Amino acid sequence: MRKSFQSAAKTIRNLMSRKGVVFSVIFLGALSFLAIFADILGFDYLTQNLIESLQPPSAEYWFGTDELGRDILSRVVYGTRTSLVTSAGAVTIAAVLGVPIGLVAGFFGGWRDAVLMRVVDVMLALPAILFAMALIAILGKGQMAAMIAVGITGIPSFARITRAQVLSLRNRDFVTAVEAFGGSATYSMFRTILPNSWSPIVVQAIVLASVAILLEAALSFLGMGVAPPTPSWGEMLRTGKSYLYEAPYYAVLPGIILTLTILSFDTIGRAMTDFLEGRHELGDHSSVDAESEK
């Protein structure tokens, strides 16, 4: 166990040695902090001040005001809640459904693998945005619908990655040993293989988080996200686009925050991928070793 912690600490140290990752973590941390404590910090996304509509950035309104005189910074902060909650929910849905599919397909192989992977192939063949829009047409609009729609579009990636991991581990000695001692298939899948497959799954979760934020923003941009006056970045981009001449900051500033958020998630995801690939090349399977020590 101690070795696991040491391994995790070493991973974090390696990741944090990259400036991009440090910036990304700080940025996402600050954004999350603002979103969580927005009420306490006094952000007000709702109050209209119609006399002060479309005011440029100033000491009073750092990001300016929208067409209804609302503080754009406050709306960006609250929009973070919409994006992060939708993203977290979507990733959870995708992982909870996608990982077991990949486990079963990879572990049992045969017809189960063929059927499940063809279903996944069909899902992959559909463009995510169209698939999400079709689901929202069925489920109705709203944050929950967006979360489910984006989550379902993420299932194939989790299923594929998990299956690949299972295939690489399926015939390893420690798995065979568990089976030889009478371990059930469920035990082997969830207690033996899955704990040793987390790394790429976590990376995939981070990557999907950025995709989910982008997809949610795209749905809101198309008018299929949360209903006003609840803010979302995509909705702000959509409305701000109409004011590009009079108030370019309206669309540009939320757009920059959206871009930086996606970039941050992507940077962390890529760094973890690089690190894990490098570790695999060196034959460093710390978690496997830790499991074997038990």
Place this chain on the structure above:
Amino acid sequence: MTNKIFKMFGFLPVVMAMTTGASVVNAQESSSDTVRIAVVRDIASFDPQQFVTGNFYLIKNLYDSLIEYTADGVAVPSLASAWSIADDSFSISLTLREDVLFHSGNQFNAEAVAVTLEKATDPERGRQLFSTMSVVKDWTLDGEFAISINFKNPTSDRQMLDLVQFLLPIDPAGIDTVDTIPAGTGAYLLEERLVGQSVTFRANPNYWRADEPATENIVFTIFDDDDSATAALESGIADIIYSGSSRSAIRLADAGYQIIKGPGKLTQVFRINSTRGPFQNQKFRQAFNYMMDRENILRIAYSGLGDIAALPWAAVSPAYDASYIEEFAFDVDKAKALLAETGLSAAEMNDWELLVRSRETDQVIAQIVQASLADAGLDIKLNVLGAAEWREDLLGGNFAAVVAAVGNVQKFPSRVSTNSIYRTSNNPVFGDPHPHPAYVEAIERVNTTVGSEEEVQAAYDNLNRVLVEEAFVIPITTYETGLIVAAPNVSGFTVDIDNMFVARTVVVK
């Protein structure tokens, strides 16, 4: 800072314009024999009785009315060269021009007018004209080029003329296919229609008005949105934007472009389904008269282009009464007092959603209204739907309340009943029997009062008072529809009473 960012991103709409429908029109086609017009919606059909805003740029170019109105509302001849109204106010007799041919080459005559009237009286085929025809009893042919229209009751001159102005004769040979193939007498012939992309007209060589049309070709290019159309005008791809947004128009005017406004405004209203939930309570409905922040809605949603309104009428309407604006000015305290008198619980008063079209202007208005309601203690949610779903719910009466414009507010007052919410019978929102008999009686009184000016005015006053007391529609502002923004080298605009686009006199220098 702002300017720098603008310079960085200002090219985007131009790029968007070039990648949408704009490619249909080659910039090199710019010459005096072609007028290029950017529009933001495709047509619904070629039927001149389908008076929907999407058709406003084709109706008066492919067809002619029997009479026309000037911008001041004065009737002038068109296909009917003369008319006379019977002393008993039961009929109007029309003398038709004899030198007019349909696009097919067929002769225009009284028979064609009769066939057009017959279509208008059919509930399925009459489209938006059907309800207007409810006052018509029948018609008689008085010769090949003369026809009389007879009314069920004594009818005011203005109402008769409104009907005749609304009639655009259709070629009897093409009346069954008029949805897809135009069959009019208009200044232009349909050259080509590319669905969702463009509509092209060429001059009618047999047109009856001397020296018209002034320009040989008219090309309407359909853009995805107002921003793209604006960019097309600024980049020289288009000469005119028709029916763009007020906000863009104001910005373009500041940059030296022309704005041409017509008298045919629409009125943005808060429609209430008085058969549902708390809206069955009259005082609850009346409270909304005081919860509309009209001045700010006009300023923000329409850039100040329009007028605030507490009645549905445009300023040129004979029933227009400015005193109501003051009487029903935005006053949350008055609204709260009325809400307190309703006897409804907070839960009952909040048990509804405001249906909103996903269009930006509608969302802005809805959010201002939502905030005003919150000030008065009402906490309601918005149900934002796309255009198709919204229209289905609107016309099917599937809403508690909705922000949606009404038209025909610049002519005879009872013409307002052509809007679904104002219908006196077969009302898709209220059903039958009509839950507001006082309103039905007021409309009937307006229709049948043909006495002195005082009597007519009294009928209008009664209708106005009934409208605010029944409060199933809360007017907010009038606004420009069919707004024209043109390059400085375009001239010769003919203003239409309904703000339809009239191309026959337009020239590009």
